[in-house]
Amino acid sequence: MQTKKIINDGNKAVDEMLDGVLAAHPKHLKRVEGSPRSVVAVDGPRPGKVGIVVGGGSGHEPTFLGFVGKGLADGCAVGNVFASPPPDPILECAKAVDGGAGVLFQYGNYAGDVMNFDMAAEMAAMDDIEVRTVLTTDDVATKDKAKRRGVAGNFFTFKAGGAAADMMKSLDEVERIVRKANDQTFSMGVALAPCSLPQTRTPNFELGPDEMEIGMGIHGEPGVTRGKLKSADEIVDDMVDRIFAEMAPSRGERVAVLVNSLGSTPLMELYIMNRRVRQRLDDLGLETHATWVGNYCTSLEMAGASITLHRMDGELQEMLDRPCDCAMFRAG
Amino acid sequence: MIDAARLKAMVGHIADTIEREKDRLCALDGVIGDADHGIAMSLGFGAARDAVEGLDETADPTMVLNTAAKSFLNAVGASSGPLYATALMRGAASIKGKAELATEDVVAMLQAMAKGIQDRGKAELGEKTMIDAWLPAASAAGEAISQGLARALSAASEAAHAGAEATKNMVASKGRAERLGERSLGHMDPGAASAAMVIEAMRKSLTD
Numbered sequence: 001m002q003t004k005k006i007i008n009d010g011n012k013a014v015d016e017m018l019d020g021v022l023a024a025h026p027k028h029l030k031r032v033e034g035s036p037r038s039v040v041a042v043d044g045p046r047p048g049k050v051g052i053v054v055g056g057g058s059g060h061e062p063t064f065l066g067f068v069g070k071g072l073a074d075g076c077a078v079g080n081v082f083a084s085p086p087p088d089p090i091l092e093c094a095k096a097v098d099g100g101a102g103v104l105f106q107y108g109n110y111a112g113d114v115m116n117f118d119m120a121a122e123m124a125a126m127d128d129i130e131v132r133t134v135l136t137t138d139d140v141a142t143k144d145k146a147k148r149r150g151v152a153g154n155f156f157t158f159k160a161g162g163a164a165a166d167m168m169k170s171l172d173e174v175e176r177i178v179r180k181a182n183d184q185t186f187s188m189g190v191a192l193a194p195c196s197l198p199q200t201r202t203p204n205f206e207l208g209p210d211e212m213e214i215g216m217g218i219h220g221e222p223g224v225t226r227g228k229l230k231s232a233d234e235i236v237d238d239m240v241d242r243i244f245a246e247m248a249p250s251r252g253e254r255v256a257v258l259v260n261s262l263g264s265t266p267l268m269e270l271y272i273m274n275r276r277v278r279q280r281l282d283d284l285g286l287e288t289h290a291t292w293v294g295n296y297c298t299s300l301e302m303a304g305a306s307i308t309l310h311r312m313d314g315e316l317q318e319m320l321d322r323p324c325d326c327a328m329f330r331a332g
Numbered sequence: 333m334i335d336a337a338r339l340k341a342m343v344g345h346i347a348d349t350i351e352r353e354k355d356r357l358c359a360l361d362g363v364i365g366d367a368d369h370g371i372a373m374s375l376g377f378g379a380a381r382d383a384v385e386g387l388d389e390t391a392d393p394t395m396v397l398n399t400a401a402k403s404f405l406n407a408v409g410a411s412s413g414p415l416y417a418t419a420l421m422r423g424a425a426s427i428k429g430k431a432e433l434a435t436e437d438v439v440a441m442l443q444a445m446a447k448g449i450q451d452r453g454k455a456e457l458g459e460k461t462m463i464d465a466w467l468p469a470a471s472a473a474g475e476a477i478s479q480g481l482a483r484a485l486s487a488a489s490e491a492a493h494a495g496a497e498a499t500k501n502m503v504a505s506k507g508r509a510e511r512l513g514e515r516s517l518g519h520m521d522p523g524a525a526s527a528a529m530v531i532e533a534m535r536k537s538l539t540d
Contacts, residue, residue: 011375057410080375082366083410111506112411115452119414197368200358204367219366222515 002201003301010198014058014080021065025327028069035092037085040075041068043325044097050165050174051075051097054106054158055090056113057082059197060218062328063154063297064107071324071331072162073106077120081197081300082219084112090120094129102130102171106161106178108150109135132171134161134178138185138308140246141215141224151218152260152297153185156310156320159331163322181316186247187258187308188239191216192229195263195300214238218262218299218306232269236276239307244284247309251285256320258308259291263298265305270294277307289317296329334433334481334538339396340384345537346530347377353529360522364504364515369522372410377530379407380420392431397424397441412523415449415462422448435481438538439473442488442531446470453506460502460516462523465495469531485535492531496524 007013015036022029022039032038045051054064055077065076075093079085094103105121107113114135121131137145138153150157160181164174191213194203204220207213212235215223230238249255259274261267270293281288289312297306312320324331350357350373357370383403384396391399401420405413426444427437446466455461457468472491476484499521503514 079409080368080372082368083372083408084413086405086407086409086413088406110411111453112409112413115411115414116409197358197371199371200355200367202358204362217366219368220362221366222364 003196003203005196005198005201007198010201013198014078017058017061018078021327028325028327029065032075032092032096035089037078037089038075038092038096039065039068039078040093040096041070041073044070044166045074045099047099048101049099049168050101050171051094051099051103052106052158052161052165053077053090053093053097053103054154055079055085055093055117056107056110057084057219059300060297062295063152066328067155067158067162067326069324069326071166071322072326072329073158074165081199084110084116087116087120087123090117091123094120094124094131095127098129102132104161104165104171104174104178105131105133106136106154106158108154109137109148110150130171132175134175134182136182136185138182138187139217140186140188140242141217149217149221151187151189152258152306152308153182153187153310155258155292155296155308156185156256157181159324160316160319162324163319166322166324177315177319181310181319184311184316185308186243187306188214188242189216189218189223189262189304189306190214190235190239191220191223191262191302191304192265193303194220195302197300212304214242216304218297220299220302232272233276236273236307237280240277240280243307243309247311249284249286249311252287254287254289254312254317255281256289256310256312257281257291258296258310259293260296260306260308261294261298262302262304262306263295264301264303267294270305273305273307290320334438335431336391336393336396338538339393340387342534342537343377343384343396343400344381346533347374347381349529349533350374350377350526353526357522357526360520360525363519365522368410369412369526372408372412373526376404376408376412376416379403393433394424394428394430397421397427411453415453418448418452419445435477435484438481439477439484442473442534443470455506458502459506460499460504460521460524461506462521462527464499464502464521465492465524465527465531468492468495482539485539489528489532489535492528496520496528499524
C-alpha cells in the first residue's frame with residue numbers, strides 16, 4: 001500500500017515546493033535567473049564578503065534552504081529528494097554570491113554531495129572564484145570523525161560560517177571558524193518510524209511496531225542499535241551518553257542545544273526530551289547557553305528526533321549570538 | 333556496425349531496462365542505503381535517452397555519449413550522477429573522432445567508463461560498490477577481445493553479474509553503505525546491481 005502524501009506528482013515535488021517557498025518568502029529568497037534549483041538570499045551577498053553556499057538533497061526542510069538569509073548562508077543548491085544537487089546549480093549559486101572574497105561550500109558529508117560539490121568547485125576555479133569546502137560531520141553514530149555524516153549539526157556550522165562571513169572575515173578565517181564549529185558539534189538521532197519518498201511512496205525501511213533504532217541517519221540509513229521502544233528519559237540518556245563519550249565535556253563548559261524532530265515527532269515529545277537533556281547537562285555542570293526545539297533538519301515524515309550539542313568558546317558563542325534573518329529561522 | 337545511431341539506441345535501451353528494474357533497485361537500496369538509487373538511475377538514464385534522441389544526424393558517437401553524460405548529471409546529481417557522467421564522458425573521449433566503432437573501440441569505451449567511475453568515486457575492488465561490477469566487466473571484455481564483440485561483451489556482462497553477486501559477501505567500506513559496516517553483509521550493493529543491468533543492456537543493444 002502506498003503512503004499518503006499531499007502531492008501532485010512525485011517527480012515534481014521539489015520544484016513545486018520551491019515555487020511555494022519562493023511565494024512565501026520573497027523578502028528573503030530569490031531564484032538565480034536561469035537556474036531554477038539555485039536559491040540565493042535577497043539581502044546578504046555583497047562585495048568583499050565571503051559567500052556561503054550550502055546545499056544538499058530535498059526532504060530535510062528547513063535544511064538547507066531555510067537557512068539562506070542575511071547573517072547565514074548566501075545561497076543554496078537544491079537537489080532532488082535525498083539526492084545531492086548536480087554541479088550546475090551549485091556553480092550558479094557560487095557565481096551569484098561571489099563578492100570577490102571567495103566562496104565557502106558547506107554541506108553534510110555524503111559521497112554524492114562531495115562529488116557534485118567538488119565538481120562545482122573545479123568549475124568555479126575556472127571562473128576565477130576561489131572555493132573552500134568544510135563538510136559537516138556531526139553524527140556520532142559513526143565512530144571515525146572524518147567519515148561521519150552531517151545531520152542536524154549543520155544548524156551550528158552554517159550559523160558559524162554565516163556569522164563569520166557577515167563580519168567580513170577573510171576566507172581563511174571563515175574556514176577556520178567553521179572547522180572549529182564542526183569539531184565542537186555532536187549529534188545523535190533516534191528513529192521510530194520510516195519515511196517514504198514522494199516518487200516511491202513506500203516506507204524506506206522497516207521497523208517493528210514496538211521498535212526504535214538509535215543512530216539512524218536522516219535518509220533512513222541504518223543506525224547503531226535497534227531495540228524495544230523505551231521511555232523518553234531512557235532514550236535521551238542513551239543518546240546523550242553516546243554524545244558525551246565523543247565530546248568528553250568538562251564542568252563549566254558552555255553548550256548550545258538543538259532538539260530536532262525528524263518530521264512527524266511533535267513538539268510535545270521534543271520538549272519532554274529537552275527536559276531530560278537539560279537535567280543531564282545540569283548534572284554535569286555544563287552551562288546551557290541557548291536551546292532550540294523544533295523541526296530544523298527533517299527526514300520527510302520520519303518519526304523520531306535528534307539531539308545536537310554544540311560546545312562553544314568565546315568565539316563560537318559570538319558566532320552563534322550574532323543576529324541573522326532567514327526565511328525559516330531568526331536569531332539575535 | 334556500431335555508429336552514433338546504435339549508441340543512441342544503447343542509451344535508450346539502458347533507460348528502458350533501468351525503468352523496468354527501478355523498484356527492485358530502490359528496494360535493494362532501502363536495505364543498506366536511502367532507497368533512492370532506482371529513482372536516480374531512472375531519472376538519469378531517462379534524461380540521457382531524451383537528450384540523445386534530440387540530437388540530429390550530424391552527431392558523432394562522442395557527442396552522443398557526452399550529451400548523455402551532461403543530461404544525466406543535470407537531471408540527477410546524487411552519487412550516480414557524477415559517477416555515470418564521468419563514465420560516459422570518459423567513454424566519449426576514448427572514441428573521439430570515430431564515426432564507427434570496431435570491437436577494440438567498444439572494449440576501450442567500456443574500459444574507459446569503468447576507469448572514469450573509479451577515478452571519480454575513488455573506490456577499490458571489494459569495497460561493495462558499483463566498481464565491483466564495472467572493473468571485472470572491463471577486464472573480462474579485454475581478455476575476450478580476440479573472440480569478437482559479441483563474446484567480449486558477453487564476458488563483460490557475465491563478469492558484472494558475478495561481481496554484483498559477490499558484493500553480497502562484502503562489508504561496505506566506501507559509499508553510503510560504509511556506515512553500516514558488518515550489517516551490510518548478505519545484501520547486494522544496489523550500485524553494483526544497476527551496473528550489471530547497464531552493462532547487460534549495453535551488450536544486448538550493441539550485439540543483438
